[in-house]
Amino acid sequence: MNKKQLFEKAKAEGIEELEIFESTNKKTSLDIFEQNVDHFTISDTTTWKVRGVYQGQMGKVIVEDGSDFDFIIDAIKENATAITSSDEQEIYAGDEHYPTIQKRNNTCFQASSAKKVQLMKTLERELLESDARIAQVMEASYVESCSQVSITNSKGLCLAKENQWTMLGACVLAKDKDDFKSASEVELIEDLDAFDLSDFVKRLKEKAVSKLHAVSVHSGHYPIIIDRSAMAQLLQCVFAQFHGDQAAKGISLLSCALQQSIFDEKVTLIDDPLLPQGVNCTPFDDEGVACQRKVIVDHGVLLQFFHNLKSSKKMQAETKGNGFHGSIDYTNFYMENGDQEVDELIKQMDRGIIVTDLAGLHAGWNAITTQFSIQASGFFVEHGKIAYPINLFTIAGNFLKLMKQVDGIGNDLKHYPSGIGAPSVLFPNIAISGS
Amino acid sequence: MIKKEELEELFHLALSNGGDFAEVFQEEKTTNAYEMLNGVVENSAKKKIQGVSIRIYQGLGSVYAYTNHFDLLQLKDMVLTLCDSLEQKEDHDHSIKWNEIRYENKHPIHCDPNQCDREEKIKLLTRANDAAFAYDPGIQKVIASMADEHQDVIISNSDGRYVKDTRVRVRMRVSAIAEDGEKTQDGTCAPGASKGMEFFEETTPESIGKEAARIAKVMLHAKECPSKVMDVVIDNGFGGVIFHEACGHALEAAAVAKHQSVFADRLGEKIANEAVTAIDDGTIPNAWGSANVDDEGNFTRRNVLIENGILKSYMIDTLNARRMHLTSTGSSRRESYRYESVSRMTNTYLAPGPYKPEELIAATPYGLYAKTMGGGSVDPSTGDFNFAVLEGYLIENGKITVPVKGATLIGNGAKTLMDIDMVADNLKRAQGMCGASSGSIPTDVGQPAIRVRNMIVGGSKDGDNHE
Structure with missing residues (x-):
C-alpha cells in the first residue's frame, strides 16, 4: 500500500485525520492422524484497517486490497456520516514513552518441517502407547504464527511491532468397555528440543482416563472448587462487565460500582501487558496508546474498567492501552494467586464437587446479567479426597453474586493461551443439576 | 481473479508434484454492519475481504494454502511448498478439460443490500428500536444491529469443474433490556435470510423489536428454574x-x-x-x-x-x-x-x-x-x-x-x-x-x-x- 498517496488523497477528499493499521500474518500448521500428515496449511495474508475523521465522526473500513483507494475513502465517508452518536473520537498523536517488551527467542521457526512432523508423529505414537485405554489420538496439531503490525497516522504516529508464537496440541479419546471420554491439552512452546513430550503425554493421558466411568451427581447445592482452567473460562465471560464501553453505556451491571467492594476481599484481578510469561504482551494497543499494567479489582474493590480512547473520554478516565480489534480487549488478564495448595482446598471442602471442564459457555452464560447455567464435568470429593469422576451436570447461579463469597484461592495460577490466567477457587455453595 | 490459464498452471504444478487432485477457491466478500443503541447510531463499518486458497489432496491427506495476494508467482511458490510436504512424489495426469457449470439461481434476490441506501438501512433499525421501546415502559435499553453480506465465489478443480456462486444475506438482531430498579433481563430476536432488503418487508423490523422486548419483559419477573x-x-x-x-x-x-x-x-x-x-x-x-x-x-x-x-x-x-x-x-x-x-x-x-x-x-x-x-x-x-x-x-x-x-x-x-x-x-x-x-x-x-x-x-x- 502506498500510504503517502492514501494520506494525500484522503486529505483532498475532506478526511481531516487518517490512520492506517496494517497487519501481516504468516502461519503454518500441521495435523498428524494415524502417523500420516493429515493436514498441512500455510498462509500469507495482509489486512488494512483504515479509519478517518470526516465531518467530526470516525469512519472505519477493513480491506485486503491496499490499492483500492476509492473504495477505502468512500467507505470512510459513508460510515462516518452514518454515525449519530455524540461520543468524541480521536486519532491518537502517541505517547512519550512506550514500554519495552522483552523479545523471546522462539527457535521453532528455524526448525525444518520434517523435524516438526517427526515431533508430532512421536507425540501421537506416545499418546497412543501411554495407556491401553487411549483408543485414538483424534488430533495432534502444531501451529506457528508470525505477525507484524504497524500503525501510521496523520498526527505523525508511526509504530511497529512483531509477534511470534508456536502452539502444540492434542486431543485423545479414552475408551474402557462401553464408556468413552475425550480430553485435550495445548501448550505454547518456544523451542522444539526443550518441549517436555513425556510430561505432556502423561498429563493428557491422565486427564482423559480419569474421566472414564464418570457417574451422575444428585441435584442439590454443594460446595465447589472451580479448577483453574474452568475458572479462566468464567473470567473470560465476566470480562464484559469490566468493558469500559459497556460501562459507559450503562449496560455493565458494574457501571456505577467504581471504588465499591464487588467481590470477596480475597479476589484481585489484574491486566498486565508486560507479564513476562504472558501470551498477549504488547507495548501499545491498536490505537497506538502505550499499554500499562492495571489492577482492575483490588481485594474485592473495583478500581477501574478496561478502556480505549473513546470509552475513557466518555467516563473521564485514563486509557491504559486496551483498545483492540476496533473495541476493547484485555491483554494478559488474570486472578492473582491465593496462598493455599489445591490439596488443602480439597481438604477444607471435605465433601463437594470439583469442576474441571465447562462446555457451551457462549450459550449458558448471559452476558448482561452474568446469570449462568453451564454443562460441567469433574470429580466428587468425599472426606477431603477426590472420590470418583462425575459428568453431565450443570452448575448454575449468578457470577457476580457467586464471587461475593470465596472460601479459598489456590496457589496454582496458570496462564492459558487465551491470555487469561486463574488459580483454582473454592466457593461455599452452588446449585448443581444432575440426576 | 485468477484466469483459467493460470489455474491450469497451478493444477499442473500440483498434479505433477505428487497431488492427485487440486482445487482453487476464490472469494470476494463485502460486509456492512450497523449498530444502534437507544436510537443513536454508534457504529457503522464496512469490510471487504478477497483471497484465494489452494487445496491439494494426496490419498486421504490434504495440504492447503491461502493468501490475499493475487500474484501468480507467489501462488506457484505456495503450491511447491505444499507439494514439498507430500510424502509421495508421483506425477499424475494433469490434462484439464474445463467443464464450466451453469445453473439457474435458486436464491434470487430483489434488492441488493450493497446497492441499498445506507439511510434506508438506518431507518429500518430505528423502526425496530422504536417498536421495542413502545412495547413496554419497562424496556430501558435497546441495541439494534444489522449486517448484510455479498459473497462471490469461484470454485475450480483439477477435474475441470469451474463454478461460480453469489451468496447474499441479511440479518437484524435486536436485544432489549428490561429493568425494574432491582432486576435486569434481556431478550433477543435475530432473524435473517439469504435475501436482499426485501426480507424486511416480510419480517418487519417492528416484529423483531417487539419480540425481543416481549421476551425481556416476560423473563424479568421469571422465577429461577x-x-x-x-x-x-x-x-x-x-x-x-x-x-x-x-x-x-x-x-x-x-x-x-x-x-x-x-x-x-x-x-x-x-x-x-x-x-x-x-x-x-x-x-x-x-x-x-x-x-x-x-x-x-x-x-x-x-x-x-x-x-x-x-x-x-x-x-x-x-x-x-x-x-x-x-x-x-x-x-x-x-x-x-x-x-x-x-x-x-x-x-x-x-x-x-x-x-x-x-x-x-x-x-x-x-x-x-x-x-x-x-x-x-x-x-x-x-x-x-x-x-x-x-x-x-x-x-x-x-x-x-x-x-x-x-x-x-x-x-x-x-x-x-x-x-x-x-x-x-x-x-x-x-x-x-x-x-x-x-x-x-x-x-x-x-x-x-x-x-x-x-x-x-x-x-x-x-x-x-x-x-
Missing part, C-alpha cells in the same frame, strides 16, 4: 438447536470418517425414536443456510439424515468421502478462503409429526416448556451436549404456568434421540451461526414442537418433589 430431571416440551423454530447439537454435528463426515462420532458405522440402524425424521437441505429457496453450490462447487442437496428413526445418511465432503468410500452429499462449507472446507450442516430440521402442539403440553403432567432457545455445544465423540433456554415456563398438570429463567438443558445425543416421543405439526426454522473447524457459518435449525422425556434441566433453584 428448578434443577432436576423432567420432561421438556421444546417449541418450534430455534428449538431445533437440540437436533443440531444432539445429533447433527455427530453426523458430519469430519467426525464420522475417523470414527470420532457415536454414530459412525451405523447407517441403516435405528438411532432415534421412530417419531424422528431429520433432514439437512441446502436447497431451500433463500433460506439462511442455503447456497446453489457448496464450497467445493458441488450442488447442494436435500439429504434425509434420519427417517423414522433409521440412520439414512451422513453429511459428507469430498475428502472424507474418500476415507468413507462414499460420495459427497454437497455439504462442504467454510467461513471464507481462510478455512479448509469440510462437511457442515446447512438448513437442518426435524420433519413435522401428527400432534397439535397443545397435545404435547396436555400430555405432560409436570415439565418444562422451552419456548425460545439460545445456542449450545456438543462433543461429537461422546455426544454430550448442552443448550440454553432463553424463555421457559413450567408445565403443571398439563398446563403452562409460570415463567422460569436461567435453564440449560443437557444430555447425551444418542440417548436423547430415543427420548423424543412426540412430534407436533408446526414446523418452523430459525437462524443461527455455527462454529466449527471451518469457521463460523450461517445455518438454519428447525423443528416442530417436540417432547423429550427425562432431560436434565439445569437451573439454580432446588428441585421440588414433583415427579
Whole structure:
C-alpha cells in the first residue's frame, strides 16, 4: 500500500485525520492422524484497517486490497456520516514513552518441517502407547504464527511491532468397555528440543482416563472448587462487565460500582501487558496508546474498567492501552494467586464437587446479567479426597453474586493461551443439576 | 481473479508434484454492519475481504494454502511448498478439460443490500428500536444491529469443474433490556435470510423489536428454574438447536470418517425414536443456510439424515468421502478462503409429526416448556451436549404456568434421540451461526414442537418433589 498517496488523497477528499493499521500474518500448521500428515496449511495474508475523521465522526473500513483507494475513502465517508452518536473520537498523536517488551527467542521457526512432523508423529505414537485405554489420538496439531503490525497516522504516529508464537496440541479419546471420554491439552512452546513430550503425554493421558466411568451427581447445592482452567473460562465471560464501553453505556451491571467492594476481599484481578510469561504482551494497543499494567479489582474493590480512547473520554478516565480489534480487549488478564495448595482446598471442602471442564459457555452464560447455567464435568470429593469422576451436570447461579463469597484461592495460577490466567477457587455453595 | 490459464498452471504444478487432485477457491466478500443503541447510531463499518486458497489432496491427506495476494508467482511458490510436504512424489495426469457449470439461481434476490441506501438501512433499525421501546415502559435499553453480506465465489478443480456462486444475506438482531430498579433481563430476536432488503418487508423490523422486548419483559419477573430431571416440551423454530447439537454435528463426515462420532458405522440402524425424521437441505429457496453450490462447487442437496428413526445418511465432503468410500452429499462449507472446507450442516430440521402442539403440553403432567432457545455445544465423540433456554415456563398438570429463567438443558445425543416421543405439526426454522473447524457459518435449525422425556434441566433453584 502506498500510504503517502492514501494520506494525500484522503486529505483532498475532506478526511481531516487518517490512520492506517496494517497487519501481516504468516502461519503454518500441521495435523498428524494415524502417523500420516493429515493436514498441512500455510498462509500469507495482509489486512488494512483504515479509519478517518470526516465531518467530526470516525469512519472505519477493513480491506485486503491496499490499492483500492476509492473504495477505502468512500467507505470512510459513508460510515462516518452514518454515525449519530455524540461520543468524541480521536486519532491518537502517541505517547512519550512506550514500554519495552522483552523479545523471546522462539527457535521453532528455524526448525525444518520434517523435524516438526517427526515431533508430532512421536507425540501421537506416545499418546497412543501411554495407556491401553487411549483408543485414538483424534488430533495432534502444531501451529506457528508470525505477525507484524504497524500503525501510521496523520498526527505523525508511526509504530511497529512483531509477534511470534508456536502452539502444540492434542486431543485423545479414552475408551474402557462401553464408556468413552475425550480430553485435550495445548501448550505454547518456544523451542522444539526443550518441549517436555513425556510430561505432556502423561498429563493428557491422565486427564482423559480419569474421566472414564464418570457417574451422575444428585441435584442439590454443594460446595465447589472451580479448577483453574474452568475458572479462566468464567473470567473470560465476566470480562464484559469490566468493558469500559459497556460501562459507559450503562449496560455493565458494574457501571456505577467504581471504588465499591464487588467481590470477596480475597479476589484481585489484574491486566498486565508486560507479564513476562504472558501470551498477549504488547507495548501499545491498536490505537497506538502505550499499554500499562492495571489492577482492575483490588481485594474485592473495583478500581477501574478496561478502556480505549473513546470509552475513557466518555467516563473521564485514563486509557491504559486496551483498545483492540476496533473495541476493547484485555491483554494478559488474570486472578492473582491465593496462598493455599489445591490439596488443602480439597481438604477444607471435605465433601463437594470439583469442576474441571465447562462446555457451551457462549450459550449458558448471559452476558448482561452474568446469570449462568453451564454443562460441567469433574470429580466428587468425599472426606477431603477426590472420590470418583462425575459428568453431565450443570452448575448454575449468578457470577457476580457467586464471587461475593470465596472460601479459598489456590496457589496454582496458570496462564492459558487465551491470555487469561486463574488459580483454582473454592466457593461455599452452588446449585448443581444432575440426576 | 485468477484466469483459467493460470489455474491450469497451478493444477499442473500440483498434479505433477505428487497431488492427485487440486482445487482453487476464490472469494470476494463485502460486509456492512450497523449498530444502534437507544436510537443513536454508534457504529457503522464496512469490510471487504478477497483471497484465494489452494487445496491439494494426496490419498486421504490434504495440504492447503491461502493468501490475499493475487500474484501468480507467489501462488506457484505456495503450491511447491505444499507439494514439498507430500510424502509421495508421483506425477499424475494433469490434462484439464474445463467443464464450466451453469445453473439457474435458486436464491434470487430483489434488492441488493450493497446497492441499498445506507439511510434506508438506518431507518429500518430505528423502526425496530422504536417498536421495542413502545412495547413496554419497562424496556430501558435497546441495541439494534444489522449486517448484510455479498459473497462471490469461484470454485475450480483439477477435474475441470469451474463454478461460480453469489451468496447474499441479511440479518437484524435486536436485544432489549428490561429493568425494574432491582432486576435486569434481556431478550433477543435475530432473524435473517439469504435475501436482499426485501426480507424486511416480510419480517418487519417492528416484529423483531417487539419480540425481543416481549421476551425481556416476560423473563424479568421469571422465577429461577428448578434443577432436576423432567420432561421438556421444546417449541418450534430455534428449538431445533437440540437436533443440531444432539445429533447433527455427530453426523458430519469430519467426525464420522475417523470414527470420532457415536454414530459412525451405523447407517441403516435405528438411532432415534421412530417419531424422528431429520433432514439437512441446502436447497431451500433463500433460506439462511442455503447456497446453489457448496464450497467445493458441488450442488447442494436435500439429504434425509434420519427417517423414522433409521440412520439414512451422513453429511459428507469430498475428502472424507474418500476415507468413507462414499460420495459427497454437497455439504462442504467454510467461513471464507481462510478455512479448509469440510462437511457442515446447512438448513437442518426435524420433519413435522401428527400432534397439535397443545397435545404435547396436555400430555405432560409436570415439565418444562422451552419456548425460545439460545445456542449450545456438543462433543461429537461422546455426544454430550448442552443448550440454553432463553424463555421457559413450567408445565403443571398439563398446563403452562409460570415463567422460569436461567435453564440449560443437557444430555447425551444418542440417548436423547430415543427420548423424543412426540412430534407436533408446526414446523418452523430459525437462524443461527455455527462454529466449527471451518469457521463460523450461517445455518438454519428447525423443528416442530417436540417432547423429550427425562432431560436434565439445569437451573439454580432446588428441585421440588414433583415427579
